[in-house]
Amino acid sequence: MSFFHLRRAGKNRYINIILERGMRLHTESLPHQRLRGPGLSGGRRSCRKAENPPAFFAPLPLCVTRYVSVFKAAVKNELQKGKAAWKTMGPAKVDVPSPKDFLQKRSKPPKLPLSDKKTSKNDIRKPPVPLRSDHPIMGIQSGKNFINTNAADVIMGVAKKPKPIYVDRRTGDKHGLELSGLVPKYINKKDYGIIPEYIxxxxxxxxxxxxxxxxxxxxxxxxxxxxxxSDEERDAVLQGLKKNWEEVHKEFQSLSVFIDSLPKKIRKQRLEAEMKQLEHDISVIEKHEVIYIANK
Structure with a gap:
């Protein structure tokens, strides 16, 4: 059902209710109405019953049957299709606790199992002081001659080489010789002076x-x-130009002596221009023996 149909049905129903209520109030209040007529003396009030009520207040026929759209059920199903209970948040999927298992102190955090490893602070301490009753072993002597042993080690040992240095001042300012650049170091390599492969x-x-x-x-x-x-091409071009000039000149000689019309005048001017251009080209080629042609 569209919005227009719903609005129309509601409007008709509202009008019918108003008409019914007005007719009921009129029929209840009209017989007991006190009327004041001009013929009553002293302004006395009289009560008369209205035998014939005005036609304006006649009850109207009520609209018993009203319009109901045939698509009402389809529209209702379409509106309810996208609606569902708890669709946004969803139902609670947790177990409801029983009254006997009420919340207790420290019941939520998991209890860690006790460790079987035993630790003690005494493990990192130094060994204890010997007791008074403890006596060291006495009387142990060694037959090793430390003097001869040390002398033999010094004689057989490799002498320590002094660090190479250089002095750059008379006051004895010493520096390392290896990093100074005074000793040839890189020129003794096998690949010295060879260009690397990547280069x-x-x-x-x-x-x-x-x-x-x-x-x-x-x-x-x-x-x-x-x-x-080339010379052959130059001669061929020159001969071709001269031949063209002879043909144009022959055509020019065949013109009439008296030019009495516009077409004859135009033809004569055209032949003169062609002969002049050919003469110019022939003179240019004959004047220059070497000719270059530019490529477009």
Whole structure:
């Protein structure tokens, strides 16, 4: 059912209720109404019953049957389809505790099992002081000659080499010789002065790329370079121009002596322009023996 149908049904019902209530109030209050007429003396009040009520207050026929949409059930099902109990939060899925198992102190935190390992603070202490009754072992003597042993170790031992130093001042300012750079260190290596392999590889790659670029540039220059016209081609072009000039000149000689129309005048001007251009080209080629042709 649409909103318009619901509003219309509610409006009709509201009007019917108002009409019923008005008619009931009118029929109850009208017979007992006290009327004051002009013929009554002294302004006395009289009570009369209305035998015929006005037609305005006649009861209207009530609308017993009202419109009910055939889609009411479908709309109701559609509205209830997306609704469900506890859909947002969901029902509680925890066990309800019994009254006997009430909350006690320290009942929630888990109780850790007791450790079987025994520790004591006395383990890290030093050994105790000997007692008065304890006596050390006395009378032990060794036959080792420590003097001879030490002398033999000194004689057979390798002498300690002094650290190489250099003095740069007369007052005896000493520094280490190894890190000073005065002693040749790197020139004695086998690979001293040899270019590393990665640098050689890099140089080859750079050289290869440079060669490719140079070839590309040379190709572009050759395509854009001017071409020199050979002697045979120069003679052929020159003979062709002279032949064209002779043909145009022959056509020019065949014109009439008297030019009396506009087409004749235009034709004469065109032939003169062609002959002039051919003469200019012939003079340029004859003047220059070496001719270059630019590529477009």
């Amino acid at each position: 050689c590889k890099r140089n080859e790659e750079v050289k290869k790329v440079q060669e490719e670029y140079d070839n590309y540039v040379q190709t572009k220059l050759k395509k854009a370079a001017m071409k020199r016209l």
